[in-house]
Amino acid sequence: MITRRHFFALLLGIIGIFGCKSGPAKNRSKAIPIGNLRDLKEGPNYFLIERVVITKHGSELTALSLVCTHQECLLNPVSGGGFTCPCHGSAFDSKGNVLNGPASKNLINLPVSVDEFGIVKVEFQQSS
Numbered sequence: 301m302i303t304r305r306h307f308f309a310l311l312l313g314i315i316g317i318f319g320c321k322s323g324p325a326k327n328r329s330k331a332i333p334i335g336n337l338r339d340l341k342e343g344p345n346y347f348l349i350e351r352v353v354i355t356k357h358g359s360e361l362t363a364l365s366l367v368c369t370h371q372e373c374l375l376n377p378v379s380g381g382g383f384t385c386p387c388h389g390s391a392f393d394s395k396g397n398v399l400n401g402p403a404s405k406n407l408i409n410l411p412v413s414v415d416e417f418g419i420v421k422v423e424f425q426q427s428s
Contacts, residue, residue, distance in 0.1 A: 330423065330424055331413070331421040331422070331423050332350060332421060332422055332423075332424060333419050333420070333421050334347055334350060334352070334354060334419075334420045334421065334422055335347070335419070335420055336418050336419060336420070337414050337418040337419070337420055338418060340354060340356045340361075340420065341356065342356055342357070342358075343355060343356065343357075344377070344381075344394070346366070346377065348366070348374070350422065351365060351366045351367050351374060352364065352365060352366055352410060352422055353366055353377070354412060354420065354422070355394075361412045361414070361420065362409065362412065363409070363410040363411070363412040363422045364395075364396045364407050364408070364409055364410065365396075365407050365408040365409075365410055366383065366407075367407075367408070368385040368387065368388075368390055368403055368407075369390075369398075369403045369404070369405040369406070369407060369408070370385065370387070370388055370390050370401070370402050370403035370404075371387060371388065373385050373386060373387035373388075374386075375392070375407075378391075381393065381394035382394050382399070383396075383407070385403065388402050388403075389402075390402055390403035392406070392407055396408070396409065410422050410423060410424065411423040
């Protein structure tokens with residue numbers, strides 16, 4: 301007869317074998333198509349589903365995450381530029397620099413590219 305202690309030890313061993321991935325987690329990036337370059341207006345373009353703002357200055361594009369670095373709330377744009385966090389009041393300038401906390405890290409700049417068809421793609425980091 302198996303004791304309760306041995307049963308749980310066996311169960312935890314099985315979970316450990318099947319629940320572990322082999323090797324360390326790797327960070328990968330995934331390019332997400334956002335839209336067509338010709339549809340972007342000059343200045344900030346907000347994509348709330350993707351949680352990103354793409355700013356167009358002439359032929360230059362920059363992409364900035366709209367996720368607060370404090371506790372990952374979706375940021376609100378502020379008239380005149382910049383962003384505020386509705387959860388705890390952090391504020392960021394239009395380049396993503398922290399103006400006031402509780403956030404202590406700047407917003408994440410994301411790599412942005414345009415393919416041969418004019419599709420704008422933003423690279424997001426993924427953990428595996």
